[in-house]
Amino acid sequence: MSNNFRLESGEGINQTEKISFKFNGKTLFGYKGDSLASALLANGIHLIGRSFKYHRPRGILSSGSEEPNALVQIIKDKDKAKTDPNVRATQIEIYEGLEAQSQNCWPNVKFDIGEINSIFSSILPAGFYYKTFMWPSKLWRKYEYFIRKSAGLGKSPTEKDPDKYDHKYYHCDVLIVGGGPAGITAALMAAKSGNKILLVDEKPEFGENLLSSSKENIKINDLSPAEWIKVKRKELLNFKNIKTLNRTTVSAYHNYNYLIMMQNLTDHLSENEKKGKIRQRLWKVRAKKVILATGSIERPLVFDGNDRPGIMLSSAVKKYLNFYGVKCGNKIVIFTNNDSAYETAIELHNKNSKVQAIVDIREESSGDLPKKCNELGLKIYWKHTIVSSSGHTKVKNVSVMKLSKDNSVVIGKKINIKCDSVAMSGGWTPAVHLFTQSGGKLDFNNQNFCFYPKKTTQKQISIGSCNGTFKLADIINESNQKTSEFINQNVENKNKISEPKEGDLENIWLLPSNKALGKTKSFIDFQNDVTAKDIKLALREGYKSIEHVKRYTTTGMATDQGKIANMHALGIVAETTNTKMGDLGTTTFRPPYTPLTFGAIVGRNVNQFFDITRRTPIHSWHKKNNAKFEDVGQWKRAWYYPIDNESMFDAVQRESKAARTKAGILDASTLGKIDIQGSDTSEFLNRVYTNAWNKLAIGKCRYGLMLNDDGMVYDDGVTTRLNENHYIMTTTTGGAATVMSKLEDFLQTEWPELKVYLTSVTDHFATVSVCGPHSKKILEKVTENIDYSDQNFPHMSFKEGSINKIKCRVMRISFTGELSYEINIQANYGQSVWEKCMNAGKEYGITPYGTEAMHLLRAEKGFIIAGQETDGTVTPIDLQMDWIVSKKKYDFIGKRSLYRSDTAREDRKHYVGLLTKDPNEILEEGAQIVAEVKNRPPMDMIGHITSSYYSPNLNKSIALAVVKNGKKLKGKKLFVPMANKTIEVTVSDPVFLDKEGTRLNA
């Protein structure tokens, strides 16, 4: 197919640079500067895709980011698995190698099976999901499969995105959004003040709408709009304090003038030029002042069959004609309620497109352009409306009828007009999206039938047509005046502007038809397939709030966020309910203004940069020795160390056995460590832990349980008194940061009188924990200047020594229940100390064990893990740890809550041990526990399993659990129902091994 519809020239394209691209597999060509939409139109292609619900053929409606219909799938790297769905054909610029496909159709866009939905549309009304598929609920899964398959937009990629994305922060004095006549005028004015200015626009060039304006009808300082804008663009280059960004869309406008914008850097480049470049950049801009010059969006008219390919917005038809040099048809009908479409008619007529007729719903117009059309001999049907259209994949005929005096019905004879395109204009809607996102309030203008900015809450102004100012002369004057006030800069700037006088607009939200409303398909939301009758139905069914109507009908909820649809939906609701538009309000505009890619949102934070990875100083040893790692918060912890092809189970069993019979070594460097100094530290510890701390002697360690003020266990760990006023606290690995914050909070806000100073030293020390019957002998070989005799160095005490003259702290504390020592040394010596221990322990069979074996070993001893046995609903009493809760202390965090009526209840869930009837049966962590088994659920669940292992030291399965009233159930049989069987268990004490603690002194 050749460029049959191409004119000799267009402002925005370069006809010397031919570009070939593919659409639905067919190779076509266009020119540099073409959008995909303009290139397709030049090839006579109007049918782009199928609609969301009814699979109706859809074409190109607009020429910009408001496009609801012409969404395509872009294939990247010639790989269908790497693709961008829902790309607006009106926004993407063609490039050599571009490959685009229609969406939501099968087997192809011309013949689409899903179109059968259109025939059944009467049974697919608004809210049909809620009505039809609610019953029987069992079948929903079946329905869902077909609904998901038949309704929808593009396909998601199945391969990883090959592109790179970027983030950038930017600060400026004035941000100007929109580079049309208003934005450019404001930028030049603001630039003279010397401020740091950022001017952004979503299009490839500034001032684009003026570039497609009539050359004859409008003059600015004797220049055509296109010439004028070019002069202004040059002027911008003279200012070093202006930064300009094209192809950049402001997605979100937050408070304190914080705006998020997405810049497209390579989407318009050829496949070759794209290589190695960043595709999109997300800008996070903080501006002292913001000028919104976002323009306005033309509205369609709502009549039966207004969605056929070939029926387009009048401004878009003009832009394709003048900017891209493309005729949208050879026989065009203009349909309007205002004067702006007459300019399109004149331009079409001048460029040899036949204007079949102009249909105007108004009685008359006093404007200059309609007069000119009359002089040109164009047929104008005043006070007429289109009542229907025909043509399957492209419009070929419209029927026109006269409107009654009050516009409520159509009268007279139907006039059929043949055509291959319709250019419609229903007036203009200011793009107030960013304004309302920023917290601004709107008001309704009854003359132009639009909402416009009324009151802003930020340092911000709106200028130009986004402010409801539509005449070019007014726009430029307003921009000059308001900008100079806004930035306190008085610059004389007079322009001589001549433009045609315009007649008044007349508005009918839903045009009458000769058919009953139920028989019409008058689309409001093209993308979500919402028609006028859907809105009326929602109102009949009792929905009154516009927010409810929106959600029930899904109008305005598509990816275009109702840029085209919202005003008509509001208008019809207001009319039907006899409410004033201003009183009805609008739905909420939410970011993003246009969809942005996940890539841009994520930026560089992918793969290894997704989150911080923390590794211990001994990490490389673990890696070299085949450790499997477990993520604990941001930490990578050695999980287990399989030998050869050992399974995880076997490795953990071997490691756990060795730790009790020979010696085990664990990297405990990830435990949180807080250095606490100050004369009030013991009092401070008294207040934050449940037990008493004032009698802890220097050189001794103590285990502590920390609660929240609600009485629930929050964290635990051992604190050592190093000196008179110097302690070191350990926390759980995951709790380190939050414990630190909580302690700081209390010190700063509740107890500022305490002399206590906290420093997080987690990363400063490596911790090597050696346990087992041979551990003492190993430590003796490794450290210097420490006497390991039980008298000198008993359990729960600390000694300072050295290793190769490097100072170290050794604590004799145990999480495994075995004789156990922890060496703390400056982090960078961690690995050499570990290796030293390994060498020293070789003769005793020292075995490195990971977190899994550590969990198993402590479970044998019934030690809790905060966060595994506890979940924020467990008190120390529930844990049967009454022994650690001081009765003597007047107060500690959480104390008062322990005897609130709910926490003092006797029948709370208590921490217990469970033994399975079959000692080889291992329970599943998280499984529910019942006292009475029924044939099928629901059953009364009285608790759940928190930890479960096979104990190699006891040769049986053991589990920990929280069970309702568990303290009183010891010896009782309970049941754990699983998918395919029920497991019988007996409640036991949670301490399975060495209740007396003799092994600690082995």
Next chain:
Amino acid sequence: MFIIKCPYCGERDHSEFSYGGEAHINRPKKPTELTDDQWAEYLFMRKNIKGIHYERWNHSHGCRRWFNMARDTSNDKIHSVYKIGEKPPV
């Protein structure tokens, strides 16, 4: 995304701070002398108002100091920022 004026460091971006809930709820000095209801009042009850809200903030990615702020919840305007222990502005 606010700009918050830390009383110790000056104006900084919102992302440097963390929110700490309603301000001026002092932990009772003698919790054991309170009834369940009085204790619950301290522990659970928080205002959820439209208008000026006095709240705690922490400059967690800066000086780590806690301070108080009076913010209008209807438009997020920050009316004042003041140190812990200082009286709230009227």
